[in-house]
Amino acid sequence: MTMTPPPAPIRNLEELRDRLRTFAAARDWDQFHSPKNLAMALIVEAAELVEHFQWLTEAQSAALPPEKTAAVADELADVLIYVVRLADRLDVDLFAAVSSKLARNEAKYPADRVKGSARKYTEY
Amino acid sequence: MTMTPPPAPIRNLEELRDRLRTFAAARDWDQFHSPKNLAMALIVEAAELVEHFQWLTEAQSAALPPEKTAAVADELADVLIYVVRLADRLDVDLFAAVSSKLARNEAKYPADRVKGSARKYTEY
Amino acid sequence: MTMTPPPAPIRNLEELRDRLRTFAAARDWDQFHSPKNLAMALIVEAAELVEHFQWLTEAQSAALPPEKTAAVADELADVLIYVVRLADRLDVDLFAAVSSKLARNEAKYPADRVKGSARKYTEY
């Protein structure tokens, strides 16, 4: 039995990216991690997330019991892992991408015009 | 015409979470953001990502022209936005979740046993 | 200007399968229709379906205005097209597959034991 220290907690996306690089390299799995395949893996994990909510009402989905929240957290982790891995393989700067996206969304949906409106909201 | 300073760049997931809170609150959109609905929105964005790759070979997906990479980055941003928003609504600590997940994956797929094996890889 | 008769209406899955074969062959698109790619295309269409419902309440989703129902019908058609095309490429008999599946579901969820129970329903 080998004594290995427990892995360090991950504190930010850069550390996550690096851990995923090491993980894939140690297993020689980069060959499977084409962007095409990673996009497929990402949506499969997204669907495992959706599966938790498919028969719940919206109200039930907002009041999950703790063990269900833990299961959902696990799926969110899987999605995040593939987002970070795919961004890394494509040399995409995720924070630049979300900054740009949010700035455009803020301009596209001016708060004073779309406030509380489901109609506006659903029509973009 | 109003002069508003450009929005600040987002540097980490906590800043992204806070910007998304402000964005939704200013538009009174929390009412639409049940976990059930956010999970649906997340998978829709994941599919827009998949769409970019569906007719490409794996090799083509790893050598995208710059404008295509930019479009993919945009979709990755959308997925990340919904991951962070959904985690926030469920009080999920994303870094705790990925730390736990990766530790389990590292134990489940010992590098020396699964190295380079597509068979092992595809059978989990 | 050529005068072509309007295409015949499709009346069953066999006719749909044959029209899709002709369509792909005439365009030399079989080369893009690997099962992997068709599965991706299928889920992208499924997501376009989901997109129509993501911000609606369940009640709203059951009372769509006619033009929205037409748009949803269009997406259902796209999903069905890829189901039939993928089954054809894999030599899968769809009616044998659904017959077998339904027989198993009927045995797995005995009506007298699961009747009206969301709990049972959500736990499979």
Add this chain to the structure above:
Amino acid sequence: MTMTPPPAPIRNLEELRDRLRTFAAARDWDQFHSPKNLAMALIVEAAELVEHFQWLTEAQSAALPPEKTAAVADELADVLIYVVRLADRLDVDLFAAVSSKLARNEAKYPADRVKGSARKYTEY
């Protein structure tokens, strides 16, 4: 032990629709089958299909071993079940929808102009 005859094989979409109606009614599950929920269930099944292909090459996906084809057939059946169930709940005529869709696709992609062209194909 009750002796029930084996369920009849399903031969067309109308029979499938009717079997699904009976199945849901007997279990009092119509209450869970809002179009919103059915769309979620459909994409979850689509993802189970995608999962079979995510780490395969396109060539491997076109040469599945028999037991894998059977598993994929099972997922195709699940997707088809939700397509038919959702169409039924929305009073959508699936064959009218696919006839209309195919007629438009045939006009949109003239065989003589798009033949064998990945570029054209990927740009719609």
